[in-house]
Amino acid sequence: MTNGSITGRVRRLMVESPGSVGGRARARRLELTSSIFPDLQDMSVIDLGGTVDAWLTAHVRPRHVTVINIEDPGEAQDWITPVTGDACSAVATLVEAGLAPSCDVVFSNAVLEHVGGHANRVRFAQSVNDLSSRHWVQTPYRYFPIEPHWLFPGMQFLPVAARTRIAAVWPLAHSRAESLANARHEILWTELIGMTEMRDLFPDSRIIRERLAGLTKSLIAVRSD
Template sequence: MQLLTIHQKVFIVFRRRRMKKFYAMFRPSAQTPLLDIGGAPNTWITESQYDFKFPVVLVNLIFPDPAVLSDSRFTAVVGDATNLPFADASFDIAYSNSVIEHMTTWERQQAFAAEARRAGKRLWIQTPARSFPLESHLLAPFFQYLPRSLQTRMARHFTLWGLLTKPSVAQVEEMLSDIRLLTYKEMKQLFPDCLILKERVLGLTKSYVAVRGFN
C-alpha cells in the first residue's frame, strides 16, 4: 500500500501542474459553466489547489458516492460520454482528464471526441500518450507494446498494478479491454480543430491535451 500511496502522490504532482496550466489558459470565472466528462470532485477540490467558483457538471455512467452532491458547485448527471444528454454548445468548457483512453475502441473514442466538441464551446481533453515508456494504468515499462496474449499472462505478476491489487483473471481481462492509448496522430484526427499540447517529463511526451478556445 505504501507503493500505491507514492504512486498517487506522484500523479497528483503532475495533475496539479496540469491544472495550473488549465487555469492560466482558460481563466474560468464564476459565470463559466463547465462540463467534466468522466470526472470526480477531487479533480477540482484536491488536485487543483484553486478555490473555484464556477459550476461543474460531472457526467458519468454511475455515481456510487452520494457525497458528489454535497457540494453545491457540483451537479452529477448520469450519462454516456459517447452520447451526451446536452444540447450543442451547452457549456463554456468541456473538460476531461484521462478518460478517452477508457472508451475501449477507436469508434467509441471518435464518438467521445465528437460529443465533447459538440457540447463545449471550448475544450480541454487530456489523455496519456501511448509513446510514453511507462504505461500509466498498469505501471509497467513498455507494456502497451506487448501482444495482448502476453499482456494477459504478465499483468498479474509483472506490473505494479498487478502486484498491488492482486486482480483475478477476469479483472485483468476487464482492465486490458478497457484501455486504448492514443498516439499524437490519432489525437489530431479526433480533434482537428484543436491545438494538441504535449506534456513532457524528462523530454519525453507523457500525455496529450487537446485545447480549443483558450485565451
C-alpha cells in the same frame, strides 16, 4: 518491510500522493488549465468521465461543474452536479437528466483511453464539440516508455494475452485484478493513442505535449476560442 508495503510506497511515490510524480503532473495540468482559461472560476464546466472528489480537491473552483461518469461520479455539492451516464453520448445523457447540454468549457482528464475503441473515441470527441467550442482533453501518450495505469515498462506494446497475465499479478497496478477474466477486461478497456489519432479526433485544437524527463508523457487537446 513486507512486499505489499514496499509496492504501496512505490505507487504512492509515483502517482498517488500529492507530492508524487503523478500528483505534481495533475497540479501542473490544473495550473495550465487556469492559464489557458483565466476566467475559469466564472465558467460552467462539464467534466466528461471525472469525479466530484477530484473537483473538491482542485485549487480552482469554477462557477459550476457537471460531472458525467458511467460509474458513480460522487455526491452532489452546491456547485457540482453529478450525472451517471455515458460521456460518449453526453448530450443525450444531459437531456435525459433534465440538464442543459452546453457549457463554457468541456474538461476531461485521462478518460479518452477508456471509452472502448476508436469508434467510441470519435463519439467522445463529437460529444466534446457538441457541448462547447472550448475544451481541455488530456490522455496518456501511447509511446511514453512506461504504461501509466500499471506502471509497467512497454506493457502497451505487448499482445493482449501477455498484458492480461501482467495485469493479473503486477503489484504496482492501481488495484489488483480479482481474476484473470477481470484483468483481461481492464486491459481491453485501456487503449492508449498517439499524436496522429489525437490530431484526427481534434483537428481544430492545439495539441500540447506534457513532458516528463524530456519525453512526451501525455497529450492535451485544447481549444480556448
